Amino acid sequence: MTRHLHLNLFIYPDGHHEAAWRHPDSETDRILDISYYQELAQKAEAAKFDAVFFADGPSLAENIRYAARFRLEPITVMTAIVAATERIGVIGTASTTYTEPYNLARQLSALDHLSKGRAGWNIVTTGAADAALNFGLDAHPLHRDRYARAEEYVDVITKLWDSWEDDAVVADRESGLFADTDKIHRVDHDGEYFSVRGPLNAPRSPQGRPVYVQAGSSEDGRAFAARWAEAIFTAHQTLGSAQEFYADIKQRAQAGGRDPRGLKVLPGISPFIGSTAQEAEDLHQQLNDLTQPEYSLAQLLRLTGVDLSSYDLDGPFPREVIDTDGERSEGSRFQLVLDIVEREDPTLRQLCHRLAGARGHRVVTGTPDQVADTIQQWAENGAADGFNVMPPWLPGGIDVFIEEVVPILRRRGLFREEYTGSTLRDHLGLVRPDSQYAPTPQKETA
Amino acid sequence: MTRHLHLNLFIYPDGHHEAAWRHPDSETDRILDISYYQELAQKAEAAKFDAVFFADGPSLAENIRYAARFRLEPITVMTAIVAATERIGVIGTASTTYTEPYNLARQLSALDHLSKGRAGWNIVTTGAADAALNFGLDAHPLHRDRYARAEEYVDVITKLWDSWEDDAVVADRESGLFADTDKIHRVDHDGEYFSVRGPLNAPRSPQGRPVYVQAGSSEDGRAFAARWAEAIFTAHQTLGSAQEFYADIKQRAQAGGRDPRGLKVLPGISPFIGSTAQEAEDLHQQLNDLTQPEYSLAQLLRLTGVDLSSYDLDGPFPREVIDTDGERSEGSRFQLVLDIVEREDPTLRQLCHRLAGARGHRVVTGTPDQVADTIQQWAENGAADGFNVMPPWLPGGIDVFIEEVVPILRRRGLFREEYTGSTLRDHLGLVRPDSQYAPTPQKETA
Numbered sequence: 001m002t003r004h005l006h007l008n009l010f011i012y013p014d015g016h017h018e019a020a021w022r023h024p025d026s027e028t029d030r031i032l033d034i035s036y037y038q039e040l041a042q043k044a045e046a047a048k049f050d051a052v053f054f055a056d057g058p059s060l061a062e063n064i065r066y067a068a069r070f071r072l073e074p075i076t077v078m079t080a081i082v083a084a085t086e087r088i089g090v091i092g093t094a095s096t097t098y099t100e101p102y103n104l105a106r107q108l109s110a111l112d113h114l115s116k117g118r119a120g121w122n123i124v125t126t127g128a129a130d131a132a133l134n135f136g137l138d139a140h141p142l143h144r145d146r147y148a149r150a151e152e153y154v155d156v157i158t159k160l161w162d163s164w165e166d167d168a169v170v171a172d173r174e175s176g177l178f179a180d181t182d183k184i185h186r187v188d189h190d191g192e193y194f195s196v197r198g199p200l201n202a203p204r205s206p207q208g209r210p211v212y213v214q215a216g217s218s219e220d221g222r223a224f225a226a227r228w229a230e231a232i233f234t235a236h237q238t239l240g241s242a243q244e245f246y247a248d249i250k251q252r253a254q255a256g257g258r259d260p261r262g263l264k265v266l267p268g269i270s271p272f273i274g275s276t277a278q279e280a281e282d283l284h285q286q287l288n289d290l291t292q293p294e295y296s297l298a299q300l301l302r303l304t305g306v307d308l309s310s311y312d313l314d315g316p317f318p319r320e321v322i323d324t325d326g327e328r329s330e331g332s333r334f335q336l337v338l339d340i341v342e343r344e345d346p347t348l349r350q351l352c353h354r355l356a357g358a359r360g361h362r363v364v365t366g367t368p369d370q371v372a373d374t375i376q377q378w379a380e381n382g383a384a385d386g387f388n389v390m391p392p393w394l395p396g397g398i399d400v401f402i403e404e405v406v407p408i409l410r411r412r413g414l415f416r417e418e419y420t421g422s423t424l425r426d427h428l429g430l431v432r433p434d435s436q437y438a439p440t441p442q443k444e445t446a
Numbered sequence: 447m448t449r450h451l452h453l454n455l456f457i458y459p460d461g462h463h464e465a466a467w468r469h470p471d472s473e474t475d476r477i478l479d480i481s482y483y484q485e486l487a488q489k490a491e492a493a494k495f496d497a498v499f500f501a502d503g504p505s506l507a508e509n510i511r512y513a514a515r516f517r518l519e520p521i522t523v524m525t526a527i528v529a530a531t532e533r534i535g536v537i538g539t540a541s542t543t544y545t546e547p548y549n550l551a552r553q554l555s556a557l558d559h560l561s562k563g564r565a566g567w568n569i570v571t572t573g574a575a576d577a578a579l580n581f582g583l584d585a586h587p588l589h590r591d592r593y594a595r596a597e598e599y600v601d602v603i604t605k606l607w608d609s610w611e612d613d614a615v616v617a618d619r620e621s622g623l624f625a626d627t628d629k630i631h632r633v634d635h636d637g638e639y640f641s642v643r644g645p646l647n648a649p650r651s652p653q654g655r656p657v658y659v660q661a662g663s664s665e666d667g668r669a670f671a672a673r674w675a676e677a678i679f680t681a682h683q684t685l686g687s688a689q690e691f692y693a694d695i696k697q698r699a700q701a702g703g704r705d706p707r708g709l710k711v712l713p714g715i716s717p718f719i720g721s722t723a724q725e726a727e728d729l730h731q732q733l734n735d736l737t738q739p740e741y742s743l744a745q746l747l748r749l750t751g752v753d754l755s756s757y758d759l760d761g762p763f764p765r766e767v768i769d770t771d772g773e774r775s776e777g778s779r780f781q782l783v784l785d786i787v788e789r790e791d792p793t794l795r796q797l798c799h800r801l802a803g804a805r806g807h808r809v810v811t812g813t814p815d816q817v818a819d820t821i822q823q824w825a826e827n828g829a830a831d832g833f834n835v836m837p838p839w840l841p842g843g844i845d846v847f848i849e850e851v852v853p854i855l856r857r858r859g860l861f862r863e864e865y866t867g868s869t870l871r872d873h874l875g876l877v878r879p880d881s882q883y884a885p886t887p888q889k890e891t892a
Contacts, residue, residue, distance in 0.1 A: 022619045029617070032649065034529070034560040058548055060647040065627045068617070071647045076556040079522045083480070083529035099549060102504055102580040110522040114480040133643035134548040171475070171514075173468045176738050181511045197579035201506040201517045203478065292622050 005379055005414050006231075006264055006386025006428055007406075008091065009044040010053040011037060014068045015393035016270055016358045018299070019290035021068040023393045031068055037077055038084040040395060047402040048416050050427040051089030051120060052081060053213075053233070053388055058098050059131040062302075066295035075107050082115035089424030091120035091213050091231075096153040097146050098126055098135050102196060105160040109205045117206030117423030122213040122233065123224075125150050127331060128302065143330040147220040149193045154212070154228050156194050159187035161209040162435035163199035179203075185437040208433045211424050217245060217332035226252030230430050231264040233388050235336055235361045237343075242267055242362075242383035264385040264428055267378065268361030270392055271371045273400045280365045287392060288353045296352035299359070303333050313349040317341050336360045358390050368404035375405075376414060451825055451860050452677075452710055452832025452874055453852075454537065455490040456499040457483060460514045461839035462716050462804045464745070465736035467514040469839045477514055483523055484530040486841060493848040494862050496873040497535030497566060498527060499659075499679070499834055504544050505577040512741035521553050528561035535870030537566035537659050537677075542599040543592050544572055544581050548642060551606040555651045563652030563869030568659040568679065569670075571596050573777060574748065589776040593666040595639045600658070600674050602640050605633035607655040608881040609645035625649075631883040654879045657870050663691060663778035672698035676876050677710040679834050681782055681807045683789075688713055688808075688829035710831040710874055713824065714807030716838055717817045719846045726811045733838060734799045742798035745805070749779050759795040763787050782806045804836050814850035821851075822860060 013031040014021040021028045030036040041052045054074040061069040074092035081090055090111070094104055104121075112119040125146035132140040141149070168183035187198035214221065214229035225232050226249060236242035250260035272287075274280030297309045305328035306321050319341055328334055340346065340354055357363040364374050378384040391397025409415040425432055459477040460467040467474045476482040487498045500520040507515040520538030527536055536557070540550055550567075558565040571592035578586040587595070614629035633644035660667065660675035671678050672695060682688035696706035718733075720726030743755045751774035752767050765787055774780055786792065786800055803809040810820050824830040837843025855861040871878055 021617065021624060022622060024619075028619070032559050038529075058552070058647070060630070060645050064625045064630065066622060067624055070625075070649060071552070072559065073552040073556040073648070076521065076525045076553055076560060079525035080529045080560050083484075083526045098546070100544070100546075100581055103545060103549075106504070106517070106519040107522055110519040113478050113518065114522060114526050130643070133641075135546055136641040171467065173470075173474070176468060176512060176736070178467060178513055179510045179516075184506070184510065195579075195582040197576070199506055201504070202519070203516060290622070 004416055005375070005409065006050045006266060007415065008051045008053045008266065008386070008388045009040065009049050009398055010055070010268065010388045010390045011040055011394070012055070012390070013070070013072070015397055016390040017287045017392040018067050018295055018356045019287050019292070020393035022290040023287060025396045026393045027395060028068065032072070034077070034080045038081055040398065041081045041085050041088060041090075043395070043398060043402060045085050045088035047406050048419055049088060050386070051091045051424055053122070054078065054090075054092045056093035056095070056124075057126060057128050057131060058095060059128050059134055061128075061298075063295045063298040066292045075111060078119070079111055079114060082111070082118055087118075087419050087422060089118045089120055089211070089427055090115065091122050091211065091424075093122040093124050093215075095124055095126040095131075096150040097141060098131055101153050101157045101160065101194060105157045105200055106202065108210045109161060109200060109202055112205035112207050112210050113202070117425070119205070119207065120211035120213050120231070120424050122215055123150065123154060123228070124215055127333075142327060143218070144220060147224055150224060151227075152191045152193045156187070156189045156191070156196050158209060159189055159436070160196070160198055160200045161204065162437055163187055164202075164204040165435050165438045166204050166208070169203050204435065207423050207425050208435065211428060211430060218330055220330070221332060222249055222252060225249060225263070226256055226258075229263055231266055231428060234265065234267050235333065236267050236383070237336065237340060237360070237362055239378060239381065239383055241339070242378060243381065246383050262430060266386045266388050267384050268358060268388045268390050269375070270358035270361055270363045270390040271397075271401055271405065272357075272363065272365040272392055273368055273371055273404060275367065277366050277370065280367065284357070284363070284365050284392075288356055291352065291356045293349070293352065296356060299355060300337070300352065303337050303355075303360075304328065308348060311348055313352070314347050317346055317348050317351050333360050357392055361390055368408055371401075371405050372408040372412065375409065376412060379414060450862055451821070451855065452496045452712060453861065454497045454499045454712065454832070454834045455486065455495050455844055456501070456714065456834045456836045457486055457840070458501070458836070459516070459518070461843055462836040463733045463838040464513050464741055464802045465733050465738070466839035468736040469733060471842045472839045473841065474514065478518070480523070480526045484527055486844065487527045487531050487534060487536075489841070489844060489848060491531050491534035493852050494865055495534060496832070497537045497870055499568070500524065500538045501568075502539035502541070502570075503572060503574050503577060504541060505574050505580055507574075509741045509744040512738045521557060524565070525557055525560060528557070528564055533564075533865050533868060535564045535566055535657070535873055536561065537568050537657065537870075539568040539570050539661075541570055541572040541577075542596040543587060544577055547599050547603045547606065547640060551603045551646055552648065554656045555607060555646060555648055558651035558653050558656050559648070563871070565651070565653065566657035566659050566677070566870050568661055569596065569600060569674070570661055588773060589664070590666060593670055596670060597673075598637045598639045602633070602635045602637070602642050604655060605635055605882070606642070606644055606646045607650065608883055609633055610648075610650040611881050611884045612650050612654070615649050650881065653869050653871050654881065657874060657876060664776055666776070667778060668695060668698060671695060671709070672702055672704075675709055677712055677874060680711065680713050681779065682713050682829070683782065683786060683806070683808055685824060685827065685829055687785070688824060689827065692829050708876060712832045712834050713830050714804060714836050715821070715833045716804035716807055716809045716836040717843075717847055717851065718803075718809065718811040718838055719814055719817055719850060721813065723812050723816065726813065730803070730809070730811050730838075734802055737798065737802045739795070739798065742802060745801060746783070746798065749783050749801075749806075750774065754794060757794055759798070760793050763792055763794050763797050779806050803838055807836055814854055817847075817851050818854040818858065821855065822858060825860060
């Protein structure tokens, strides 16, 4: 069986484990240096990864005191990366709640032009409530309202990206016609959240539209993804959970009239790799030993809405204090934390350690073969079309994955030896969309 | 006399003359290719220019039909340029009317980090009224209201850039202290236009703040520039007008308690260069012959608010139809057009040609020595600290300036042979500002 997995490198400054910056092999002194990020992307490109991936949020994490949780703005970082690479895609997070569609449309269109078709947009509604206070709002909009705005936002931005037909630029020196304005369209959107006339002020980009990526797995998130997403970044602790999600989201896409192959499911995976299983466990333990409860509890507060700092770290998790009916419970990560508690009955400290590696994404600890086995198992059993690889620390955590695990995946026929196309859509096997304003192609009307 | 001028290369896709894209030596087929812009910046860097400069506006020019007047979004373009250069600064335009300060603060901070201190922000309130329709507004805010918002915007964004003291990042692996949160400050701004809690979500950038550039010369614009600007891009047709502006703006800065040397005045200059004066005139005429009245009249409509398309192109300019008391008259370019009409009594076509080269900036036509003479005259007579060089067409128009004019300026002791610093502030001779939240330095309290 030849099956081509998709692999993204999800870059956090020092790595995904919350104590990564304290690891002796991390390069904490370089995490504000763009050459560090360019080198990581170049490594991923040499390994033929589909893309590098960046999270984002427009506020400062409270626990910056204990970890390298600042945010370098992703559009700038991605642009610097495409300037230093040739083929690999870049996927960056931007919020539909805290940006204007005309501005974001311009920036992602420019990134797609500059990269010759390698841009992807991870569409989020922003989870961190305190972002509201940086944008003149008294309160973060409710989960459902954020998704309602997101729906309209993606509709508007899609119109803007379609507003120039592909052949609108004529540039005929002789006649003096630069652009055929019959092929440039106002979008005249007038909705509940946005009123945007358009057109965009730049020609259509190489991919037509950047790749639409989405990362929410709540009910609202699934409905949104089934309608819009071309790739989904999702968090699952177990094969069963991932399979349920995979089947559900593909079915929803199909029910909405989409080809389910046009929607790639990419769970996060954070691999601790050792030459023996014990060595991998030791590495994991070494990082967990460097965690700080103040950081972990602040993260739990963000996920669950409850301040647990007065509870005994080595006592059982106080599940009775969690409000399972509140606004917070609509987020997909809330449920994931509760599932771990149900399944594993951890102490508070054990739960902190469970979440320290990858904030609820699947952590795999083992030899290269064992890590490859998990990847293969998920890929061949309806749980994943690929993975967002989240190295516990950087750069070593991606080096060992590329050197030890990728060759095994190739030997098993699971991962490409070479790129076969030049755009991110090519890598992911996604079609290039026509502009909604373009005349119906001949082949369909003939 | 040794005097160091500042020179920026102001990049328009095909060049500043509105018919540049039709010039046989322009590279119209490359104006969506980032390597084209990177090469232009590399040429300017090899010539030791201070910076490259980008205009912007968040709407599509009506006259896209007749000229290459799309807008590639500047923050992305600048980022791709700093990734391909080492020393030259980048100055990009962003609107205080149509962006959110928290978002722009993040992007310009990231650009300053990625470039190791080479970022500048050209602060504009946006002149094109139809931008409003892309952002959910029924009408473009009035000139004075845009400036009121700009004042508060710059206050807020400055607080955000200052919100991390320079030494807030500790990154002590041993103790586990990543950032000293006593040195990270909420900004708690609550004003008429903005309510922003902060802090920014990334460490302070190499320059502390990007260089503040401003480009309006109206009464509101001058007051704003005197308070905030560290460099001013301004349009003047005559030495006298430039001298008046230069003296006025330096005096205003001084009256406001600033060192006037901390505010550099950089008029635009668009040079048509030939080996003889006649050759330069012919080149200018060749480009003017390629202009299209539909484009020029649309530009005049934007500058004056009046549709002149029903008037005889070869008749006198119909000055009686211009409303000199309206909202439009508060813009500095409006006055500049009227001044040309008063001084030169042109036909409508002649006025179109006068504005075709550089939209009202000074056009100089002559031999390399004659162009250098004008630059020297303005620099030595209180009219300019440097220039924003606006090549009529690209890349040839900057090649000839660098090859023929820059060596003359160097021989005359007017322009640097080498960079002496590494940041844009270094190039411009500007101090690096302390954070307003930092304790008063010892030297001041001792």
